[in-house]
Amino acid sequence: MNKEVIYLDHAAATPVDRKVLAAMQPFLSDAFYNPSAPYAPAIEVRKAYERAKQTIASTFGASADDIVMTAGATESINLAFHSISGHVVVTSIEHHAVLEAAKRHEHTVVEVDGKGMVDPEVVRRAIRDDTELVSVALANNEIGTVQPLRAIAEVVKTEREKRLQQGSDVPIYLHTDASQGVGQLDVHVSRLGVDLMTLNAAKIYGPKQVGLLWAAHSVSLQPQINGGGQERGLRSGTENVAGVIGFAKAIELAAEHRVHEAERLRKLRDDMQVKLLEAFPEAVVSGHPKHRLASYLHISFPSVDAERVLFILESSGVLVATGSACAANKGTRSHVLEAIGLEPSVADGSLRITLGHLSDETTCRKAVELIIEAVRREYSRTGVL
Amino acid sequence: MNKEVIYLDHAAATPVDRKVLAAMQPFLSDAFYNPSAPYAPAIEVRKAYERAKQTIASTFGASADDIVMTAGATESINLAFHSISGHVVVTSIEHHAVLEAAKRHEHTVVEVDGKGMVDPEVVRRAIRDDTELVSVALANNEIGTVQPLRAIAEVVKTEREKRLQQGSDVPIYLHTDASQGVGQLDVHVSRLGVDLMTLNAAKIYGPKQVGLLWAAHSVSLQPQINGGGQERGLRSGTENVAGVIGFAKAIELAAEHRVHEAERLRKLRDDMQVKLLEAFPEAVVSGHPKHRLASYLHISFPSVDAERVLFILESSGVLVATGSACAANKGTRSHVLEAIGLEPSVADGSLRITLGHLSDETTCRKAVELIIEAVRREYSRTGVL
Structure with a gap:
């Protein structure tokens, strides 16, 4: 700088934190092996990669098995929307990635108040019988307003219970892009009450083009990028080992401080x-x-x-x-x-x-x-x- | 090592080449700016990013405007297939990324001979009136056989001319995944005669999860990942500046040697x-x-x-x-x-x-x-x- x-x-x-860069460095040089290769040094790389995913998941109360590593928040958001087929509800102040992804679905855009706050009651009214996804960023990326996600989660939960009682099998999920919040807010998924969460390394002193989508067990993700079957078949491509290890260090530091x-x-x-x-x-x-x-x-x-x-x-x-x-x-x-x-x-x-x-x-x-x-x-x- | x-x-x-890592390093630290930001240091980053794309494109006779940077060959392949809707022809020895992407279309898998060679005549016979894409890897990733792409390109060209004469407006393109060939073969797109080409930095001593899809002007790519509109709207997400600059150095070295x-x-x-x-x-x-x-x-x-x-x-x-x-x-x-x-x-x-x-x-x-x-x-x- x-x-x-x-x-x-x-x-x-x-900027990438010095500690993050130091954690990444070995995986750009000596430990360059393909994590799918069968010999011991590659298996060590695989283990380091899986450990990094576990570290990342632990910071928000999740398990490594429930996160899909992506090339950033935009891809994660697209993957979340790609996984559902019904109507979606988004807010008028979402990031372009959410607004664009929503356009590929029947969608309702809910308004916010003058402070950029989403009213959970307005979300409730926008939910239809065929709504499968509600997507609200934890914190807005222009004005920084933090949304009452917990209350919105309650709305989604109530709708889910109603459908269960009515015998409807249309699922409904709450997704949040928490990219802008993770270094300052509690993003523990259970406490937020969300079903899907997007995070981005580049906003917390990690490398660019490294992100993740967390999904609760109840969500059945549908891969957008198919191939070798990496990330449990949900996102193929040789793993970004150095990037994910950098993300782990970055989110560890973010959580700590x-x-x-x-x-x-x-x-x-x-x-x-x-x-x-x-x-x-x-x-x-x-x-x-x-x-x-x-x-x-x-x-x-x-x-x-x-x-x-x-x-x-x-x-x-x-x-x-x-x-x-x-x-x-x-x-x-x-x-x-x-x-x-x-x-x-x-x-x-x-x-x-x-x-x-x-x-x-x-x-x-x-x-x-x-x-x-x-x-x-x-x-x-x-x-x- | x-x-x-x-x-x-x-x-x-x-392993990432030392020169590649040296080229990347500034963009992981001092020059960390978002290339879409409006101030001069960010504009410098944007310029360096665009220059890197030009360097990359030049090595195979293309222009920076015709390449889309991706998170690796698998994503590039998926983007190519996502951009067409009709029937596709692939070979039985393609990479899983191609075979899986083909499954989302009506598709024909053509056989190869005992040496892993694709017969252009067999490709010709597999092409239907509604075939929009033929995808053949330049060099096979298991046995290394290099395909007669030029001859396959002639088959595709002949089919295109036939359709033109018949008044059909169904396009037909030839895609090649040249990831395994780029460090050893000539991948000049005009000489190969292809319409779409996938490349991958990780196979030529560049960073993992950095790739590209080149498309001729005649091809209308359809974005899979939408959002902020980066890569001319064809692949959104904050650019992987360091990764792409590393790719440029890697492919420059590969072309030189x-x-x-x-x-x-x-x-x-x-x-x-x-x-x-x-x-x-x-x-x-x-x-x-x-x-x-x-x-x-x-x-x-x-x-x-x-x-x-x-x-x-x-x-x-x-x-x-x-x-x-x-x-x-x-x-x-x-x-x-x-x-x-x-x-x-x-x-x-x-x-x-x-x-x-x-x-x-x-x-x-x-x-x-x-x-x-x-x-x-x-x-x-x-x-x-």
């Missing part, structure tokens, strides 16, 4: 939020004030062109996002900000600041100063304030 | 073959004597239990395969050896020896001695010879 750079876009990408790190980031974030709102009382902070990822500060400066602010900040070494990396570069307005009802003139002045390992008091203080300076410059240029 | 080990299973896995390396391996292989046949005149070498990968020596010792030989060899540090890594561990007889008509008692005595960077005269000479010793031991134990 360039020392002059202040990185405030941890939701888009995280989660509570402390969330607390640390919350203080840094709250401090930035207070100072920015002091400087710009008209600014709008999005996401739920309480149920929000500690690392997230989504703030909009009405009538400001966020892209211009972003470039001014970049020239001072501060890297922030205007939205999620996927949407930001396409010149389209964020569907999340539309869904929470942000006026276009407010939405267009939005910065997504996401903190993480590379954030500390010094860099955050410096960043606030530079953001205030940049926004003031834009306000004075446009003569709005 | 453990110095006492003699690795003769390069078809199953290859291909002719020389194939020559070097051919000499080593031929020498091993001569010596083993001298010691065991009843042994059967499979694959085409001439049209065969230089690195491959598939040899069967009738009435010997290859698994026992494998374990004896392993105890002396020699690592060979009994078949492809995917099939070998499942206790089923190889479908490739069945297809070429090898008697079960011969097939069960098969070793797949595949040479590569870790092979040299000293290790190959030593390996031959140890193989002769091991096979003799088995013969004397069973009293067959």
Whole structure:
């Protein structure tokens, strides 16, 4: 990491942790064997791979046999949706991967409130007799709002029991993409009450293109990628040994430091939020004030062109996002900000600041100063304030 | 690599080349940015990623815009098959990924001759009016036979022209999985005459779970994994930047050293073959004597239990395969050896020896001695010879 750079876009990408890289390294060199090969050194690789899967699963109260390793969250989400055939319910602020996967099914998109919260009662009303999947991200990737998954799980459970009583054999599952939450929230699958969960190594200082789909025993996954029969036939292809071992180290570290790190980031974030709102009382902070990822500060400066602010900040070494990396570069307005009802003139002045390992008091203080300076410059240029 | 080990299973896995790892390293640490992020350091990552794709494509006469990066050959193959809806023609010795993908379509499996060669005329006869895809691996992954792809491409071209004349708008494409050939054969797409080609980094000293599907302009690929719209909407998910940059270095090195390396391996292989046949005149070498990968020596010792030989060899540090890594561990007889008509008692005595960077005269000479010793031991134990 360039020392002059202040990185405030941890939701888009995280650097691979040194410990993670160290764990991966042997499997990129000496222990390169194909884990399906029959000789002892390859069997050792197989064992290390299986141990890594067990480590990963243990961090969220699951078993290695119930996770399918994938090439990232997007593939995991696609696999979850591919496994069911009926109607699906998603929210209007889901990641594009969920929204696109939903389009291949009959689907209902439920709205969220102005804070980006999903009302379990609204989910309940959207469920039809043929609904097989409800998919709600644990934490939104643009504004950081954390959803009441436990309550949504209750809704799904009630529907399941109703169907059982009625003699219906249509299954219904709750899937969550917890990629953005795993380093800060409890993602224990029983406590969340979900049936399917997607995780991503790249958001927690692991390698890119390594993810997983966890599925409860009751779920019958249908492979999208067939071949040699790896991952219990659910996802073929020679295993990404180094990547999965890196994921294991990353999620182990995330679980170990989660509570402390969330607390640390919350203080840094709250401090930035207070100072920015002091400087710009008209600014709008999005996401739920309480149920929000500690690392997230989504703030909009009405009538400001966020892209211009972003470039001014970049020239001072501060890297922030205007939205999620996927949407930001396409010149389209964020569907999340539309869904929470942000006026276009407010939405267009939005910065997504996401903190993480590379954030500390010094860099955050410096960043606030530079953001205030940049926004003031834009306000004075446009003569709005 | 453990110095006492003699690795003769390069078809199953290859160690990541030091130069490849060096090329990847910056993108696992400092240059970790999401290539879709809007600030300059991320744009640099995007450029490096696109350059890597261009480097890769250039090695086989293609353009970066025509390749889709995937998580390996299996995914690429599945994407190719997912993109068409009609009847498909495959050969009986294709990789499981092709055979499994074919099962999702109406399909015809064409037989091969005793040397594992596909007869273009047989392919021609298998093509129906609704055939949309013919898929033939450039080189077989068990016995190394190299197919007459150019002639098969002519068959497909003739069929295409016939349809054009008849006013049919059913497309027909030729796909090849060239994963096992790319380090030793010319895989220039125009010279091969294919419309779709699958490649895999892990077979050429690149990282595991990095592959690509090349498609000619005429082919309309249909995404299997939807989401953020990466890879021109054909395969979503944050890009595997380090992996693809590693692939570029690996394929560049492979292309540079291909002719020389194939020559070097051919000499080593031929020498091993001569010596083993001298010691065991009843042994059967499979694959085409001439049209065969230089690195491959598939040899069967009738009435010997290859698994026992494998374990004896392993105890002396020699690592060979009994078949492809995917099939070998499942206790089923190889479908490739069945297809070429090898008697079960011969097939069960098969070793797949595949040479590569870790092979040299000293290790190959030593390996031959140890193989002769091991096979003799088995013969004397069973009293067959």
